[in-house]
Amino acid sequence: MLKVPPPHQMAITAACVALNLAVGTIANLLSLPLSLDTIGSLTGAALLPPALAIAVGAITAVLGWAVINPVYPYYIGTQISVVIAALAVMRLIGFDRLWKAVILGAVVAIVAVLVSAPVTVLVFGGATVPAMTANNAVPIASEQSIWSAVTIGGLLIEFADKLVVALIAWALVRRRLRGSA
Template identity: 35%
Template sequence: MTTNTATASLISTRVLVLIAAAIVINIVGGQINDALRLPIFLDSIGTVLVAVLAGPIAGGLAGLLTNLIWGLLTNPVAAAFAPVALVIGVVAGILARLGWFRTLWQAAISGVVIAFFLTLVAVPIQVYLFGGVTGAGSDFAVAYLSQVGQSLFGSVALTVFGSNIIDKVVTALIVWLLVRQLPQRLVTGYDYLKFSRA
């Protein structure tokens, strides 16, 4: 009973259900992106939304589990990047707590900060576990930057940051927009929201 009580006090049942829905929104976000044929990922809208509504622990959990479930369902490589998704949720939650999702510009800057921190975690995984590539189109950028004299570490860092910055800024702006538009009835009880609503 002790463990359960501890978990219950950390994350309420309502937030637990929100995290489950956010994981699915992350996965379905990829399908929406495919439909729009955008050169971004849109796979962390749910994670950032949970982080803004319920804080960094819930956000980190949503990100971590998204990649683990993705790995279980379709792509085992995604599971290796689960720590990156965790960092996205944690950093977004901390930024939300600091009030950096209140205005459009703050949300855009938050997207850049999230991209920076995810790069710090993604680069060592990509370099040491995968030799700098992932089998995606961005590998051409790694190859090009290596050819023009960048180290492998530098090439991967520039590529990861470059390919994520637009995605995370767009994600942060969408979440900012959603949070402003959601009816009060739906978001009552999410304690972290007061830090993000102007």
């Protein structure tokens, strides 16, 4: 029998999806080099049961198509993998200290690159990748393969993005837990 989550968990789930979409949209509109579209996913991983946290990532990818960029559904696996990696890291080391947030950001960045690079190469295998960033364009211009450009360039930008995202999520979770005490 399907168990309906309590209303407060559903509210946190909706807030995390809204956070991902709002910040992702702002980053996209401002053409920021960081997407910042997983703040809600990492926050959800810390505050929600695993199924709802994974739902945050999946719903973000689906709704991101209409709100942020039409390529978002291709990266549903990345969003889900980021949440699963965050859940695993949080279970192993916790999420109660700043240094743990830094480790979480690094691990999630590596997972994001490993999962999204093949999608980028398969879906956008030509030289005109709609999600192309400056960090990918330089290696491609220097005649590296798109696979090298996406993984090497992607790792640099994902590391910066996921580090910022993890620190923001850590601050939000800390604030939430302090506010409920």
